Amino acid sequence: xxxxxxxxxxxxxxxxxxxxxxxxxxxxxxxxxxxxxxxxxxxxxxxxxxxxxxxxxxxxxxxxxxxxxxxxxxxxxxxxxxxxxxxxxxxxxxxxxxxxxxxxxxxxxxxxxxxxxxxxxxxxxxxxxxxxxxxxxxxxxxxxxxxxxxxxxxxxxxxxxxxxxxxxxxxxxxxxxxxxxxxxxxxxxxxxxxxxxxxxxxxxx
DNA sequence: GAGTAGATACTAAGATCGAT
DNA sequence: ATCGATCTTAGTATCTACTC
Numbered sequence: 001x002x003x004x005x006x007x008x009x010x011x012x013x014x015x016x017x018x019x020x021x022x023x024x025x026x027x028x029x030x031x032x033x034x035x036x037x038x039x040x041x042x043x044x045x046x047x048x049x050x051x052x053x054x055x056x057x058x059x060x061x062x063x064x065x066x067x068x069x070x071x072x073x074x075x076x077x078x079x080x081x082x083x084x085x086x087x088x089x090x091x092x093x094x095x096x097x098x099x100x101x102x103x104x105x106x107x108x109x110x111x112x113x114x115x116x117x118x119x120x121x122x123x124x125x126x127x128x129x130x131x132x133x134x135x136x137x138x139x140x141x142x143x144x145x146x147x148x149x150x151x152x153x154x155x156x157x158x159x160x161x162x163x164x165x166x167x168x169x170x171x172x173x174x175x176x177x178x179x180x181x182x183x184x185x186x187x188x189x190x191x192x193x194x195x196x197x198x199x200x201x202x203x204x205x
Numbered sequence: 206g207a208g209t210a211g212a213t214a215c216t217a218a219g220a221t222c223g224a225t
Numbered sequence: 226a227t228c229g230a231t232c233t234t235a236g237t238a239t240c241t242a243c244t245c
Binding site: 206207208209210211212213214215216217218219220221222223224225 | 226227228229230231232233234235236237238239240241242243244245
């Protein structure tokens with residue numbers, strides 16, 4: 001409350017407005033008093049809702065999805081969740097790199113399948129494009145969203161856009177930074193992704 | 206930018222209730 | 226009787242909008 005709020009109200013008008021202010025504030029205070037229990041009730045409901053959701057999520061994940069565990073203490077739910085998260089295996093970096101490459105390859109395959117049927121470009125252009133993209137793949141030697149990676153300038157590398165894989169030469173035409181022969185050729189309608197791995201690989205989309 | 210008021214969120218303590 | 230969940234309430238902290 002500002003100290004000068006009432007000091008300047010020496011006139012009759014000032015007294016009236018001060019009284020109005022006072023009654024307004026009293027009203028607001030009363031309103032708050034009646035609302036507070038409701039707010040607290042709502043807050044508890046939010047907590048309980050989220051805990052229930054957490055329970056339904058965590059039980060199947062730890063293999064305890066049975067009626068036997070329907071009655072759990074809140075502390076149990078939280079403990080189970082903490083333990084589950086602590087036990088999650090840390091994915092090594094090279095695994096994530098492999099995953100990234102697999103995702104890239106999956107994109108490439110889809111593109112190779114879709115491009116010819118889309119009739120956006122001729123067969124030769126399609127081949128050239130997929131061939132080019134395929135040759136780019138070995139350059140993908142970083143994980144674009146890895147955390148704790150900082151550029152030499154101190155900026156957060158994970159927030160930067162993925163580095164360009166192509167360097168433009170002075171003439172303006174694009175050239176591969178490190179052209180290398182394709183490890184294998186991709187052709188339209190080629191299917192090499194094992195179905196059981198399709199859901200576990202990282203994809204850039 | 207600092208100070209203030211009001212709103213909202215959080216915390217703690219005590220009371221109550223139902224299950225075991 | 227004990228335990229855990231819930232509710233109520235008061236006090237406190239934090240956020241936000243506003244004024245000077």
